[in-house]
Amino acid sequence: MSPATVAIHASDLIKRFPDVLAVDRLSVEVKAGEIFGLVGPDGAGKTTALRMLAGVLMPDLGSAMIAGFDIVRDAEAAKAVISYMPQRFGLYEDLTVDENIRFYADIFGVSRTERVQRASRLLDAANLTQFGHRLAGKLSGGMKQKLGLVCALVHRPRVILLDEPTNGVDPVSRRDFWQILYSLLGEGVAILMSTAYLDEAERCHRIALLHQGRILFSDTPSELKKHFRGAIVAVVSPSPRRVQAFLANAEGVLNVVLVGDGVHLVVDDAERRIPELRRHMVSAALPFDSIEQVVPTIEDLFVAATSGSHRGMDR
Amino acid sequence: MRWHRLKAIVRKEVIQIRRDLRSLLLIVAMPLLLMLAFGYGVSFDIKHIPVFVYDREGSQQSQDLLKHFQASEYFNVVESVASYSALVQALDAGWCRVAIVIPSDFSEQLKTGGPVGVQALLDATDNNTANVSIGYSEAVIQTYNRKVQLEWLQRHGQSTRQPAVSVDARTWFNENLESTANIVPGVIAIVMAVIGSFLTSLTIAREWERGTMEQLMSTPVTPLEVMVGKLVPYFVIGLFDTALCAGIGIWWFHVPFRGQWSVFVFSSILFLMVVLSLGYFISVVTKSQLAASQTALIATFLPAFLLSGFIYPIDQMPAVIQLITRFIPARYFMTISRDVFLKGTPIALLRDELLALGLFAAVLTLLATRAFHKKLS
Numbered sequence: 280m281s282p283a284t285v286a287i288h289a290s291d292l293i294k295r296f297p298d299v300l301a302v303d304r305l306s307v308e309v310k311a312g313e314i315f316g317l318v319g320p321d322g323a324g325k326t327t328a329l330r331m332l333a334g335v336l337m338p339d340l341g342s343a344m345i346a347g348f349d350i351v352r353d354a355e356a357a358k359a360v361i362s363y364m365p366q367r368f369g370l371y372e373d374l375t376v377d378e379n380i381r382f383y384a385d386i387f388g389v390s391r392t393e394r395v396q397r398a399s400r401l402l403d404a405a406n407l408t409q410f411g412h413r414l415a416g417k418l419s420g421g422m423k424q425k426l427g428l429v430c431a432l433v434h435r436p437r438v439i440l441l442d443e444p445t446n447g448v449d450p451v452s453r454r455d456f457w458q459i460l461y462s463l464l465g466e467g468v469a470i471l472m473s474t475a476y477l478d479e480a481e482r483c484h485r486i487a488l489l490h491q492g493r494i495l496f497s498d499t500p501s502e503l504k505k506h507f508r509g510a511i512v513a514v515v516s517p518s519p520r521r522v523q524a525f526l527a528n529a530e531g532v533l534n535v536v537l538v539g540d541g542v543h544l545v546v547d548d549a550e551r552r553i554p555e556l557r558r559h560m561v562s563a564a565l566p567f568d569s570i571e572q573v574v575p576t577i578e579d580l581f582v583a584a585t586s587g588s589h590r591g592m593d594r
Numbered sequence: 595m596r597w598h599r600l601k602a603i604v605r606k607e608v609i610q611i612r613r614d615l616r617s618l619l620l621i622v623a624m625p626l627l628l629m630l631a632f633g634y635g636v637s638f639d640i641k642h643i644p645v646f647v648y649d650r651e652g653s654q655q656s657q658d659l660l661k662h663f664q665a666s667e668y669f670n671v672v673e674s675v676a677s678y679s680a681l682v683q684a685l686d687a688g689w690c691r692v693a694i695v696i697p698s699d700f701s702e703q704l705k706t707g708g709p710v711g712v713q714a715l716l717d718a719t720d721n722n723t724a725n726v727s728i729g730y731s732e733a734v735i736q737t738y739n740r741k742v743q744l745e746w747l748q749r750h751g752q753s754t755r756q757p758a759v760s761v762d763a764r765t766w767f768n769e770n771l772e773s774t775a776n777i778v779p780g781v782i783a784i785v786m787a788v789i790g791s792f793l794t795s796l797t798i799a800r801e802w803e804r805g806t807m808e809q810l811m812s813t814p815v816t817p818l819e820v821m822v823g824k825l826v827p828y829f830v831i832g833l834f835d836t837a838l839c840a841g842i843g844i845w846w847f848h849v850p851f852r853g854q855w856s857v858f859v860f861s862s863i864l865f866l867m868v869v870l871s872l873g874y875f876i877s878v879v880t881k882s883q884l885a886a887s888q889t890a891l892i893a894t895f896l897p898a899f900l901l902s903g904f905i906y907p908i909d910q911m912p913a914v915i916q917l918i919t920r921f922i923p924a925r926y927f928m929t930i931s932r933d934v935f936l937k938g939t940p941i942a943l944l945r946d947e948l949l950a951l952g953l954f955a956a957v958l959t960l961l962a963t964r965a966f967h968k969k970l971s
């Protein structure tokens with residue numbers, strides 16, 4: 280990667296709070312035109328990492344360059360090319376949609392004509408055009424997040440940092456949201472977003488799995504799946520908790536997690552284990568509808584990666 | 595400082611103030627309320643103070659003096675007693691606040707032109723009433739004096755020239771003895787302190803509480819732009835309220851304005867800078883609206899009320915308290931406001947007060963800009 284195309288370059292960022300190491304030697308590179316997903320459960324350190332990259336939180340150690348600006352020594356210069364959308368809604372609820380857009384456009388010195396042009400295009404894409412005069416506080420959750428994105432994009436940022444932007448957003452708004460994000464990539468924008476939703480992570484070009492402040496793996500979603508050594512076996516059952524308890528220590532089973540309608544097992548060899556496990560469950564009179572191998576989702580990868588000694592991954 | 599960012603902050607803040615009923619109420623209602631409350635109801639004009647007298651002479655002259663007391667709306671001569679002890683008893687029992695003893699040689703002394711001592715005993719449990727009572731008593735006696743002097747001069751065939759003027763400093767600049775005149779310039783200082791510090795104490799704290807601060811910090815806006823942008827609207831509001839109070843005082847309560855407007859405006863600007871940056875500083879430090887507003891009230895409203903000379907004259911406070919008042923900005927503005935209003939004091943004589951305000955303004959502005967960092971902690 281040539282330095283010119285690397286929009287975000289973080290190396291060994293460390294942030295420690297009094298009772299937790301929130302971010303532990305985090306290194307990330309995001310190229311211009313790329314969407315990078317920081318994936319992890321609550322408390323993984325996503326917000327802390329994004330705050331440091333946005334220049335609003337000082338790292339204890341390590342460094343990061345955003346569009347060529349050092350976020351420690353030159354944070355204010357970096358802020359001119361960053362758009363940051365915090366996890367908590369950061370716009371003014373007592374200002375209307377238009378007033379919020381105007382505020383952020385003025386703060387970034389966007390000319391009137393450009394503001395009007397960009398805002399109308401973005402509002403249109405976000406399906407917010409008819410809500411221009413509505414107070415931001417009176418918008419639904421999904422509309423608020425889309426307005427946040429519109430405000431973030433009303434100037435021409437080179438780096439966009441989004442902290443769980445689609446959390447609590449309805450599916451339709453979420454689709455609008457992703458369409459706007461993809462449309463930006465042509466402008467050479469680099470997007471770093473965090474999410475706790477693994478299905479959403481699959482829409483990113485590359486992702487990093489963050490756990491207890493550390494990046495466990497970082498790659499494209501499909502590469503990650505390739506590196507997955509074991510197999511995922513889905514058991515559909517009316518009493519998943521009993522199945523989970525029963526199979527947790529079975530031979531060849533590396534991990535068991537509850538999913539919507541049953542459990543997912545990480546096993547070393549699906550061909551061999553499926554008949555075995557089926558026999559076990561039948562003899563124990565455990566009710567189940569089916570047991571079959573499925574394509575691993577990132578969620579499965581995450582579970583495999585975070586289960587104890589990383590037994591399920593080959594690196 | 596970039597103009598476009600400053601303008602953005604100002605515009606945003608104005609919209610927010612406009613939409614915030616609480617701020618609007620405070621901005622308009624508070625000056626009106628305080629002015630009217632102090633102008634009428636809670637006026638320090640203490641009237642109909644109950645008086646007992648012990649007239650040891652009972653002459654026409656002594657009765658004449660007592661009539662002056664009775665005629666004044668400030669006193670109400672309740673009873674005439676026949677002994678000193680009855681007088682003391684009345685004071686002790688709280689039947690009266692003022693007891694007057696007229697000596698047995700009253701008319702004699704008047705005739706010879708010698709000094710006449712009329713004794714006034716005061717119930718000073720309420721220091722303020724006592725003070726006012728002394729002032730009023732002196733004024734009544736003063737009027738009586740003039741009349742006596744005038745008669746004396748006329749009797750001796752001299753032309754009626756103006757008799758020697760009283761030496762009573764308390765009421766010197768307030769001839770009608772109306773403390774409304776004293777109060778109005780003081781209320782202006784209090785309104786400014788509250789509007790200035792209370793409202794601004796909410797501005798930064800509100801951004802923290804509503805979660806808008808993090809996003810604001812992620813923009814290139816500078817701390818100075820945030821501060822100036824947020825304070826400009828309140829500065830205008832402060833000036834508006836100052837004018838409102840001054841207007842009510844002058845046209846409604848007929849308080850004289852003897853000084854120069856430029857001096858008054860200039861010192862108001864200085865004082866506003868002090869209270870605005872103080873409120874802002876508190877807001878930056880506390881990060882919570884409740885804590886900020888309470889701190890602001892304790893830090894400005896109460897001192898402006900109690901320690902500025904508004905209610906209690908500073909020179910009658912204990913020495914320690916007097917020392918403390920030196921650190922109360924409202925004290926200086928209170929002096930300026932009263933002097934400019936009632937005495938027409940020129941700017942040169944207010945140099946110390948203006949310097950003090952300037953110093954406060956400089957220190958607090960500096961503190962406020964320094965305290966705000968664009969980082970979460």
Ligand SMILES: Nc1ncnc2c1ncn2[C@@H]1O[C@H](COP(=O)(O)OP(=O)(O)O)[C@@H](O)[C@H]1O
Pocket residue numbers: 296297299300301319320321322323324325326327328971
């Ligand atoms: N300001 C803070 N002070 C103390 N601890 C914090 C603070 N912010 C986050 N943490 C802790 O750091 C860890 C990571 O938090 P966070 O970055 O918010 O994770 P995520 O966004 O992935 O949920 C958590 O254990 C959290 O409790």
Ligand SMILES: [Mg+2]
Pocket residue numbers: 325326327366442443
């Ligand atoms: Mg978070």
